[in-house]
Amino acid sequence: MSEESQGFGAAIWETVKTIFWALLIAGVFRTLFFQPFWIPSSSMKDTLLIGDFLFVNKMSYGYSYASCPNIKIARFGVDIDASDICGFLDGDNTRLFGSEPKQGDVVVFRHPVTHQDYIKRLVGLPGDKVQMKGGVLYLNDEPVKIEEAGPFTEVKEPQGPEGRFPRCTNDPVGEDGVCVKQRQIETLPNGVAHSMLNIQPNEDLDDTKAFTVPEGHFFFMGDNRDNSLDSRVLQTSFGVGMVPFENLIGRADRVMFSSAGRSMLFFWTWRSDRFFKAID
Template sequence: MAEKKDGILETVKTIFWALLIAGVFRTLFFQPFFIPTGSMKDTLLIGDFVFVNKMAYGYSRYSCPFAMCPVPGRVMGSEPERGDIVVFRHPTLNTDYVKRVIGLPGDRIQMQEGLLYINGEVAPQEPDGTFEEVFERQGSFGTAPKCSNGSVGEGAICSKEKAVETLPNGHTHSVLNVRDYPGFPDNTDVYTVPEEHFFFMGDNRDNSTDSRVDQRAGGVGMVPYEYLLGRVDRVMFSSAGKRLVYFWTWRSDRFFKKVE
């Protein structure tokens, strides 16, 4: 009987230490994150599995689960660069989002006719063909993609115009455009990014809830520095299915894929 109790105690200790080590690793180094929506297509797809590099920008209280890190402001931090793909905590919804850094503190950001302007200068877009996908309900939210080739039926090909956008620091990335939708405006006022804040946008410009819309109107607004969790550098695994066990839906061409 004593041996059995000792065995149970050792098992409990093993589980405890395993959970503690996993928690420390997740808090200090890399946090797993599944891409739940299509706001970053075609850079990140629904079902991509990434690790968030939490060392990239240092640590704040939001680096810990339930915002429990006893950290004032941010420590050991460096600011993100324009063009970085970042996971951050929504300032009011307590939900993690993934978007691209577009505006740095002090920048003036505006959209005109679907083109991005930073400090009065356009970020040029070079046409790059089309992005095609099957029109179907996608991911755990069951959202349907928006198509530039009109209303297509279930199982048909949904197309979007694709372009390569160049930011002022020379960073290039793919963006998708369909048409101007309410909530995802192609024309905006000029936004001035406050100190210690950042302006984020999704690459799928007509299907991304981001800094173009204020938090009070259901958007993201300007995101304070302390809400940044880390940088996304690479897709580790990808699945187009609703469950990981559906191996026939795995996207092997995206395994360990570096993202820009």
């Protein structure tokens, strides 16, 4: 074999090793520390907008099987679930170095049925009684404090990769018109205050039965209350239901940047006012 061939083979081998170590380091970083997450839907408006990009802090609540990443590359037929990698940790609803989440945390968790990653606000802790009455959240038979915060407005236009139009209180609104929603500040019993939106009165999920959160589980709701499938809907491939402790992935603390376009790569559509924005 010539020196030139040997040199070429060595270069290829070095490239393979570099890619291997880069992927390994990235995998360890994503599994143990921070996971990137791009907001695909409007269920957390106006706290989180479609196109917000953030990192989920996986150190917040410790580690479980859900800490392992899903690897989905549809183009190449790759569909590896976290349970395929870390399934040996699944089933006992415990966590390594576990730390209890706090009421009001914005949490990314694995859907108990579909295994998709969801992001919602934690409102009910184990043992809590949770109910919606007339669009007001009741915790342990007490209504939470609500204050009017003025309207939330946005342009009626296709949003995100799916190109969905927002729902509006003042519908029907034509494309490029002003879409208005009612905005309120909700204060939870532990003092955490956050913005929430209300689109229409008397929506199906504005009045629910009373739920009691079982031990080792949590109750989640979206801040865009009339446009969120969450723990108010029984656990199926459609609803979320009660979420086990082991399904929590981490806490969302800060938006890194945000794109109003069809892709986060369209830098000319980035929202300049959302760089490094803290999540309340």
